[in-house]
Amino acid sequence: MxxxxxxxxxxxxxxxxxxxxxxxxxxxxxxxxxxxxxxxxxxxxxxxxxxxxxxxxxxxxxxxxxxxxxxxxxxxxxxNVRAIYHTDSGYPRRLAECSDAPAMLFTAGNSTTDYAHAVAIVGTRHATSYGAEFTRRLVEELADALDSIVIISGLAYGIDIAAHKAAISAGIPTGAVLAHGLNTIYPADHRDHARRIVADGGFIATEYRSIDSIHRGNFLARNRIVAGMADVTVVVESDLRGGAMATARIASAYNREVMAAPGRAFDPYSRGCNALIASHTASLIRDAADLIETAGWTPKPREGEQQSLDFELGEEQRGIIDFINANPGATVNDICTGIGIPYSRLSGILFEMEMDDILISLPGGRYGVTAKTR
Structure with a gap:
């Protein structure tokens, strides 16, 4: 409205x-x-x-x-821009869980920013051929393995734009988080890519107004939105310092899964990824199967394979309902802590329960049970 x-x-x-x-x-x-x-x-x-x-x-x-x-x-x-206040139902539900999320988000393109599975892929602006190919294969495998998935990144040079292009090529939506208002696109070289993202069912999002100047600090602030909108953040290539490393640390602080692609010890743009893995800030990722296992997601059945009933999911759903009944207005973090389901898996379960009219999303990233469930 x-x-x-x-x-x-x-x-x-x-x-x-x-x-x-x-x-x-x-x-x-x-x-x-x-x-x-x-x-x-x-x-x-x-x-x-x-x-x-x-x-x-x-x-x-x-x-x-x-x-x-x-x-x-x-x-x-x-x-044709949407201004979404943080208490609006259209505000990204994962981002709503973050206390430092922007009070207002401006978006263009698809009005849907929430999917059952959300993966942020970030990395250096100086991507190598290895990094670009790793990104392409990962996104392609994720698109084949999962329904309702979105790829989040920052529309920057290097790994970011490789992730967006891979998602478009794989036929899945991608969301670009900008460090400036929606009156322009930076870098200008990526204007056509931004148009393609919107045309192909993705979205562009920012906390900045059209009247706001572009400052260096905007790009660091933007990283928290990239991390906040995703269940899992994947760092493909990075040196020891940079925006991708900041995004990984933020995602970890949000209690989200962080993964990193390993590289050779002396490659400059593998040092950051290797350090994240060595410090146990990130899990090692080789392919989509690693990510799906770490996140606790269930891949869609392959062609000709019969879908089996997931009785474990039913138990988890009942546990979530019992917890929310005992703690009305519980947040994702409350539920995650209270019943011990990893955030990346819990987020997808909550999404499915909303779609099945079992739960209702409340302002401020909180949840309640529907009347038919009580």
């Missing part, structure tokens, strides 16, 4: 305000500071409600933010 222009402008302005993300927005909301209140109450009243200094809520700063929000709302309405 489309929001009124002024309501959308307030949400965009609030989401883009200094130091506000999904976590801080939720905490402010619990104190009575809604986006509407944020722009209507006096600075002293807001300071008293939140414990922050009145200067943070200065009239001039809030007016500037609201004016910018109105300009961005106009861009959204004329550009």
């Amino acid at each position: 489309e929001r009124p222009h002024e309501e959308l402008a307030r949400l965009i302005a609030f989401s883009g305000y200094r130091n506000i993300n999904a976590g801080t927005a939720t905490r402010m909301g619990s104190l009575g500071v809604t986006p509407e209140a944020f722009f209507s109450l006096e600075p002293r009243a807001l300071a008293a409600m939140t414990g922050l200094k009145p200067d943070y809520f200065s009239d001039s700063r809030r007016k500037e933010a609201l004016d910018a929000g109105r300009r961005e709302a106009e861009f959204v309405s004329r550009s």
